[in-house]
Amino acid sequence: MSGFKMFFSELKRRKVINTVLPYVGVVWLLLQVVSVVVPLLSLSPLVGTFSAVLLFALFPVVLYLSWFYDLTSNGIVLTPADDSGTVTPLGWKNWTALCGILLLSCSIGFSYFQQVRSNSLKAQEGISTVKVADSIAVVGFKDQSPEQDQQYLAEGLTEEITSLLGKMPNLTVAASGSGLVLSKQGLDPIAIGRRLEVKTVLTGSVRRTGDQLKIRLELLETEKGHTLWTETLQRSLSDVFALETQIARAVVNLLQDNYLDQSAISNHANTQSVDAYVMYLKGREQYRLQTTEAIKEARKLFEQAIALDPEYAQAHVALADTFVLLSEGKSEFGVLKADVAAQLASQSLAKAFLREPNMAEAFAVQGKVFEFEQQDDQALAAYDKAISLNPNLAIAYMWRYQILYRLGRYDESLASLEHSYRLDPVSVATLYNSALELSLRGLYPEAEQRFLQLIADFPKSPWGYAGLGGVAAFQGKLAKSIKYWQQAHLLSPQNQHFKSNYISVILRLGMVDQASRLATESDYQNTLLLQSGKYHELFQIMNFQLAASPDDGWIAFEAGWYQVLIGDKQKGIELLLKARTLIKESELYGMPFCSPAIELAWALQQRHEAAAASQYIQQCQQQLNNAQIGNQVDWELDYLGARLAVLTGDHQKALQQLELAISRGWREWWLSYDPLLLALHKNDKFKQLQSNLSLLMAKDKKQALLLFPDSPSQHTSTQQQ
Known part of the structure; x- marks a missing residue:
């Protein structure tokens, strides 16, 4: 059967x-x-x-x-x-x-x-699912108020609605900043949606008449440009937060199969003060400009918002954010000391968490504070918490990328960077950091193109020029680098990061007169005296500093290094070895030069303490190996490789590494003075490399002088010609 x-x-x-x-x-x-x-x-x-x-x-x-x-x-x-x-x-x-x-x-x-x-x-509720979509961008609303003076309100609503939508699972929400920038460029909503690679776009207009708000909404699909939904809402300005949540909830219910009730989307960090809200939005308007001057103005406006309503949690977070951005650092705006910025930000965050414990933006800023305090594990946990609360918070992914990269977790860091770029491809932070990543990998044309895109999208931002200045310096094109850093400094003269890089590149070409006009701070005094040949005055100052701070290892190291370069070699070695006992072990291996450990290894070799020197050399070699895992193309690492090779007696490898460093863009005036390379000085290959470097730098210096038409050196050069 x-x-x-x-x-x-x-x-x-x-x-x-x-x-x-x-x-x-x-x-x-x-x-x-x-x-x-x-x-x-x-x-x-x-x-x-x-x-x-x-x-x-x-x-x-x-x-x-x-x-x-x-x-x-x-x-x-x-x-x-x-x-x-x-x-x-x-x-x-x-x-x-x-x-x-x-x-x-x-x-x-x-x-x-x-x-x-x-x-x-x-x-x-009269709602029907018009399209099952998993991505959306909120394009900047237009100001249609009678006086045309409410653009800050229109942009603020764009940010707030984007933030509310960003908390929804299974919905990719492009960052509001990208949409706002593209809107100001005159692109229509459909074109913006396509560039941001989202399936739908929410756009509309805002009209404020007295205390009344009238908002016209339009939901579009980007593939064919069809209108999916339109609505007009009118409320008083005091009900703006309820209006924002109503809009966000309606959009989610329109786009997806699930239904969200009134409690599913809410903003508990709001304020009951219309004046405080307006002040906060004006602060956000300044914040988006991303210059030192604008961030300082945003800080004042956020402080005024808090004065009007001390319970305004969102304003406390925004204020903490400005403290973070105003701290000193390569990617910040360089006005506050990092420890001061961290303390001020922590105070503001504590007030924010007390009022609203589940703000994604607050955890993101807290992560940055933890970074300042060198608490990397807590910083990563804070970024992860921020992302869990708002999976579309682009800045959290960006900051997470930076710390992961610094910790050597390169694959994870790049994944976080790519996620940030997908969410916010038209922002200063993502464009700058993604371009910087390309330059670190030696992809200079691609990096330059992205920095140029940053300038096109943000013509008033100095960061595109700063990025181009860095790329040019990476390649050894110092005159070109000076030109871009000069532009960045002009756009944001209060940014110490731009100024220090500008001066640094000028000094690399030995242009002391031009650097002196900019470097008015005492931090540059010793370097200027060194390059000016005023050695007696330099050593007088260093002796005073040593007497005033006998337990400061870094002063001892600097004084010792100057002595080794152009003074009493034996005295310099004694000072270096004194610094060894004063500087913390954790601070000895600063990359990319592994300094001061590499210099201490040399000093110990001069004293025939080979075993102690070997420990430093081995650790520096390990640091170099770890840095090279990240696929960086970095002449600083090549130069470190050359110095390590000399210390281990491999002169052939040292010459190869030095040649590679110069070919990749290593340009420093002090090559002939470096005592670690003294063993190579009689080598014909070294002499040839030294000569080639001098010619390259002389050519660059001639071009760079043209950027300073009023400088004494330029007049002298012109007269001689």
């Missing part, structure tokens, strides 16, 4: 149909009763839906049980396992299968009921 016939024969023997039919009848009867009772008692239609779904979900369970049990006049009895009449109790496998069928049936039924419930609730 075939398997098919045997199965039907068994169904007949077990009387499965006889058992199932009564259940079907009961289901039909119950549904008839429900259909009458629900409208009679004015119950929700969902009661009938739930009853039907539950009864149908139980059908597979009844069907399974009917295989093992029969309905008889004596009740429910166990069906014999075969024709012999032997009754076998159900084993654990049977009960496990029953539980599995029950769970599967109930999960399918629950999913179906949720879908029906969602559609029903949407229908009650």
Whole structure:
């Protein structure tokens, strides 16, 4: 007998149909009763839906049980396992299968009921799903107020709605900053959506008349440019936060199958003060300019917002953010000391967390504070928390990239950078950092193109010029680098990072007169005296500093190094070894030069303390190996390799590394003075490399002088020509 016939024969023997039919009848009867009772008692239609779904979900369970049990006049009895009449109790496998069928049936039924419930609730509110979409951008709203003076409000609403939407799972939300920038460039919403690679775009206009807000909304799909939904809402300005949540909730309900009720999206960090809100939005307007001057102005406006409403949690977070950005550092705006910035930011964050403990932006800023305090694990945990609260918070991914990169977790860092770039491709931070990453990998044309895009998108921002200045310096094009740093400094003269890099590149070409006009701070005094050849004055100052701070290892190291370069070599070695006892072990291996450990190793070799020197050399070699894992193209690392090779006696490798460093852009005036390379000075290859470097730097210096038409050196050069 075939398997098919045997199965039907068994169904007949077990009387499965006889058992199932009564259940079907009961289901039909119950549904008839429900259909009458629900409208009679004015119950929700969902009661009938739930009853039907539950009864149908139980059908597979009844069907399974009917295989093992029969309905008889004596009740429910166990069906014999075969024709012999032997009754076998159900084993654990049977009960496990029953539980599995029950769970599967109930999960399918629950999913179906949720879908029906969602559609029903949407229908009650006049909402229908217009498109199942997983990505959206909120394009900058237009200001249509009579006085045309409410653009800060329009942009603020754009940011707030974007932030609310960003908290939704399974919805990719492009950063508001990118949409705002592209809007100001005159691109239409569809073009913006396509550039940001999202499926839908929310746009509209804002009109404020007195205390009344009128917002016109339009939801568009980017593939064909069709309008999916339009709406006009009018509220008083004091109800703006409820209006924002209403818009965000409506958009999610329109785009996705699930239904969000009124409690699903909310902003608990708001304020009851309209004046405080307006001041906050004006602060955000300044914040978006991303210059030192604008961030300082934003700080003042956020402080005024808090003065108007001390309970305004969002303003406390924004203020903390400005403290972070105003700290000293390569990617910050360089006005406050890092420890001061961290303390001020922590105070503001504490007030914010007290009022609203679950703000994604607050955790992101807290992560940055932890970084300042060198608490890397806590910083990463804070960034992860921020991302869990708002999976679309681009800046959290950006800051997470920076710390992961610094920790040597390159694959994770690049993934975080790419995520940030996808969410916010038209922002100063993402464009700058992604371009910087390209330059570190030696992809200079691609990096330059992205920095040029930054300038095109943000013509008033200094960061594009700063990036180009860095790329040019990486390649050894110092005159070109000076030109770009000069432009960055002009755009943001208060930014100490730009100024220090500008002066640094000038000094690399030995242009002391030009550097002196800019370097008015005492920090540059010793370097200027060194390059000016005023050694006696330099050593007088260093001796005073040593006497004033005898326990400062870094002063001892600097004084010792100057002595080694152009003074008393033996005295310099003594000072270096003194510095060794004063500087913390954790601070000895500063990359990319592994300094001061590499210089201390040389000093120890001069004293014939080979074992102690070897420890430093091995650690520096390990640091170099770790740095090279990141696929960086860095002449600083090549130069470190050359110095290490000399210390280990491999002169051939040292020359190869030095040649590689120069070919990649290493340009420093002090090559001939470096005592670590003294063993190479008589080598013909070294002499040739030294000569080539001098010619390259002389050519660059001639071009760079043209950028300073009013300098004495330029007049002298012109007269000689």
